Amino acid sequence: MRRITIKDLANMLNLSTSTISRALSDHPDISEATKSRVKETAGRLNYRPNLQARFFRKKHSGLIALILPEIHMFYNPSLIEGVNAAIADTPYSLVIFETNNDIKQEKEAIQQCIRWAVEGVMISVTYNTNKHSMSHLEELALANIECVMYDRIIPDTSFPSLTIDNQLAAKKGVNILLENGHRNILGIFANPSLAITRERLKGYNQAFEEYGLVPNPDHILNALQVNLMDNILPVLLSNKTFTSIFSMTDELLFSTTNNLRKLNLSIPDDLSVVAISDGIFTNQFYPKITYIEDSGKRMGAAALHQLIEYINHPSREKKSRHLPTDIVLADSVKRIE
């Protein structure tokens, strides 16, 4: 039970392989009569082109790689869903690499991409990837593989990137709290070695400044790792007189809600909460959390389209883009005077 090939079809129909090939791809050189004859038998015999051979001959792989630091509960599942939905309308297939926030695994993933001759790479880098350790990314460029960075990017490089306007998003979020009378706003942030953290931090501060207020550096919690939250957050909340919390991600928000429950504090009666969020957790949670939307689904689709754009037009100028962000108001903010 060997797999049926173009040669088989050629033999059965007394045609050459070239005619079969052209007939199947609707080449104008082939008459309608033979086209339908070929297609009919191909369908009947369940012929499936060998993509390996095709792409080998055509010198491209039909593969697009998605490299991400981790696949945990938040954001990335949504992102994968977005990429998957978008790639269904294209001739490409998706391979996914997970780096576990380890730059060594990131390098290994890139080597894999080169060996597979993928046609494009979408990457969200690890904590430790920065301007001075991106030789592996430059290898991609040398191999003529298009690359866009998304979400966790390295700013100010020659690689195009796609993010939301992180500073603006954070500013919008904090603004909601300020406008509702909050002044003591605990800002919960991730690892500051990530550009995304620094940008969102800027937005937090900028919101205060534009309001004519001075942000208090003591009101910032930098959770180098999420599980440290359980130690730090209770201390912070018991000592200070916060009336609200701004969380820069879903992951930190989840940890926050658990800690609030542990401290017997409720949202929004004891503390108002605003987050930058994918939208899934914040909408399903009770009470629904007010958030600035950073949709993984939309990001995934947009990043893919941008990448395919570059693949199809390699010479086109590469630039970094921002996705717009919506404000979604819900039940987690209480107005105070």
Added chain:
Amino acid sequence: MRRITIKDLANMLNLSTSTISRALSDHPDISEATKSRVKETAGRLNYRPNLQARFFRKKHSGLIALILPEIHMFYNPSLIEGVNAAIADTPYSLVIFETNNDIKQEKEAIQQCIRWAVEGVMISVTYNTNKHSMSHLEELALANIECVMYDRIIPDTSFPSLTIDNQLAAKKGVNILLENGHRNILGIFANPSLAITRERLKGYNQAFEEYGLVPNPDHILNALQVNLMDNILPVLLSNKTFTSIFSMTDELLFSTTNNLRKLNLSIPDDLSVVAISDGIFTNQFYPKITYIEDSGKRMGAAALHQLIEYINHPSREKKSRHLPTDIVLADSVKRIE
């Protein structure tokens, strides 16, 4: 800047392509001297084998496909992580297809697998895939592609499967509640068209029966879709006198916790809770939830290894296996008399 090939190396070193190929793969026919000479220049010139060409010639693709119904917050991220970690030690790469619980997309994914000539498929089927609609799976067999089902399987088919012992797991979970004195146990279950739901339901009932009790069918909630929980659960909890809840998945558990908060009911003071869970949500949640572990990570690794086993030994007898389940006790169960 063309990519460097074996031919290039052959020309530069005045050797034949066959010698280069053999030298790079440590063939005994090649002397150590030339081996090191070849490897040195290959390394220096950054030679990367063209996997498309290699696999094309060798008549396999080096690809393994993972087909899953959805990538939401729970389980599947963990599963992907497990597969990814395990596949790193193998010569295979992973492609992921998401079917959105749509049998049409599932069929499409399988067609893709055949066209790509993947060497194995790991699949968790949709709600609507059953014994009478699995012609696409049989096509896989015809194409000599190995296939294992995991998690959401079709029972009693010729395809090997990998699951936990769902009935046993549910029984274990309900048992914990029974042993702690609970008799009115709300069972929260998913769509009964899934075999996994029916199995776990059996376990729920069996636990009662082995305890000499008669399970009450009115104590079963079948959430055909998760978002329906918000309507049904409050009604059920206000009418009946439940003292505890058994949830068959993380997803349903999450919805449950939100509804409990809405109703101002706390765990475990008002209601004890036990779930079958991947372990991530239950451990991070406050209070920590007692659960029967169904680890996506472990499942992913195990399914992959089983699949590779079949790929390497196609004639080996295929059988369905169960993964053992651990009980993880935490803070969500209160003893009552």
Added chain:
DNA sequence: AATATTTACGCAAACGTTTGCGGGAATGGT
């Protein structure tokens, strides 16, 4: 009717790698 064009197909090479086979040179044994 002679020439020009179009139509419809076949020939053969090419993509990069692996591998069966063959053979010259070096080595071993007597």
Added chain:
DNA sequence: ACCATTCCCGCAAACGTTTGCGTAAATATT
């Protein structure tokens, strides 16, 4: 010194597909 091995390496085919080029027949043009 002769034969049998062993050691290294090259030749060439093969995997399935696409595609530039060539060409005979059919059709169009004058």
